[in-house]
Amino acid sequence: MRITVVGAGAIGGFLACKLHAAGHDVSVVARGATLEAIRAQGLQLHSGDDLLIARLHATANPDELGVQDVVIFAVKAPALPSAVINTKALIGPNTVVVPAINGLPWWYFLQTTHALSGLRLQAVDPGGVIEQGVPSDAVIGCVVFPSCAVLSPGVIKHMSGSKIVFGEPAGGLSARVEAITTVFLDAGFDAQADQNIREQIWLKLLGNACFNPVSLLVGCATDAMIDDPFLHALCVDMMAELLELGRQLGISPEIDPTQRIAITRKLGTVKTSMLQDVEGHKPVEIEAILGALMAVADQVGAPMPRTRTVYALARMRAKTLGLLPG
Structure with a gap:
């Protein structure tokens, strides 16, 4: 082939x-x-x-x-x-x-x-x-x-x-x-x-939308984020918002935030792709991962306060680092 x-x-x-x-x-x-x-x-x-x-x-x-x-x-x-x-x-x-x-x-x-x-x-x-x-x-x-x-x-x-x-x-x-x-x-x-590949994409997005932008902000791997009680709670809340948005779209992966976080924790010390890009001074995927999600949330009127806050902070951080495309 x-x-x-x-x-x-x-x-x-x-x-x-x-x-x-x-x-x-x-x-x-x-x-x-x-x-x-x-x-x-x-x-x-x-x-x-x-x-x-x-x-x-x-x-x-x-x-x-x-x-x-x-x-x-x-x-x-x-x-x-x-x-x-x-x-x-x-x-x-x-x-x-x-x-x-x-x-x-x-x-x-x-x-x-x-x-x-x-x-x-x-x-x-x-x-x-x-x-x-x-x-x-x-x-x-x-x-x-x-x-x-x-x-x-x-x-x-x-x-x-x-x-x-x-x-x-x-x-x-x-x-x-x-x-x-x-x-x-x-x-x-x-x-x-x-x-249902769209549901599988949403399942991966649960992790990407949380761990990637947060790692950009705090500069550490996934195990450190998950083991920190404050960041752990933030990821739980963000994933809950994403699951609720998915439900409004008819997308309902059979998983809860605790289970999804446990999957990533089992992998040990993992640098997210966004953290790797920051360290390599390469453009980050903030718009594809969170910007697109915010546009979808706007379409259905989903507030998603924690996710929007992380998006705003991560986007500005990328901009000040010169890593925001466009």
């Missing part, structure tokens, strides 16, 4: 290495020091005591790759619109597009008949650039749960987890979802097909 992973950072590098090791024709779209490192020494993945080196094709010019069977977007939300524009040559009439991204994806309300059907998330897709560049019927929803980090350009550390969930944006199962799930299962992932 011809697969291109757009973005060779923590998650993109993790996915590309394992899919390449499973025998697929995998290419990565990268740039700068990452591109140079992959060309010189291969894409490297450290997982436990194992080192996997994938000597795959890496390029900054997607046009040279041609139409792919699968295109995986694994870039941060601020970079996604430009990534889509630059990779149009990869997407043909039968290409499957898998957005392995954080936050609410641009397609979240576009193919549902439930609440807010047709809502376009400007915080995620300003001007509709992504929607115009990616055919809606090409998309398979995806939720990536593993925790990874970039040790240096082209060198990835897999810290925990292997669960990846796939599903049709409109709900239900399909042959293509089953097929992509099998591809990832064979590559060693805990891959699952789910009839």
Whole structure:
């Protein structure tokens, strides 16, 4: 299977290495020091005591790759619109597009008949650039749960987890979802097909919307946040607000805040992606993770006072650090 992973950072590098090791024709779209490192020494993945080196094709010019069977977007939300524009040559009439991204994806309300059907998330897709560049019927929803980090350009550390969930944006199962799930299962992932991928996205968002922006503000890993009684209480309250918002949208993951927090605590010391971006002085995904949520809350009149406060503080913190896109 011809697969291109757009973005060779923590998650993109993790996915590309394992899919390449499973025998697929995998290419990565990268740039700068990452591109140079992959060309010189291969894409490297450290997982436990194992080192996997994938000597795959890496390029900054997607046009040279041609139409792919699968295109995986694994870039941060601020970079996604430009990534889509630059990779149009990869997407043909039968290409499957898998957005392995954080936050609410641009397609979240576009193919549902439930609440807010047709809502376009400007915080995620300003001007509709992504929607115009990616055919809606090409998309398979995806939720990536593993925790990874970039040790240096082209060198990835897999810290925990292997669960990846796939599903049709409109709900239900399909042959293509089953097929992509099998591809990832064979590559060693805990891959699952789910009839309600929107609910799985909301489940991950419960953690991302709390731990990411709070870590930006306080500068510590998830275990320290959870073990602090005041921050623990804040996360419980934020998750309760998110679950209530979900219920208003007809999205009800069978979990409560205490259970969701316990899942993250079991992972030990984890630096959130947003904290990693702050430390690497890279643009943060505050709008995709919380800005889009606030826009949704406005649509249904949900007050969400704690979440709005954290959003305001984290957004200004990102702005003063020069890490707020746009």
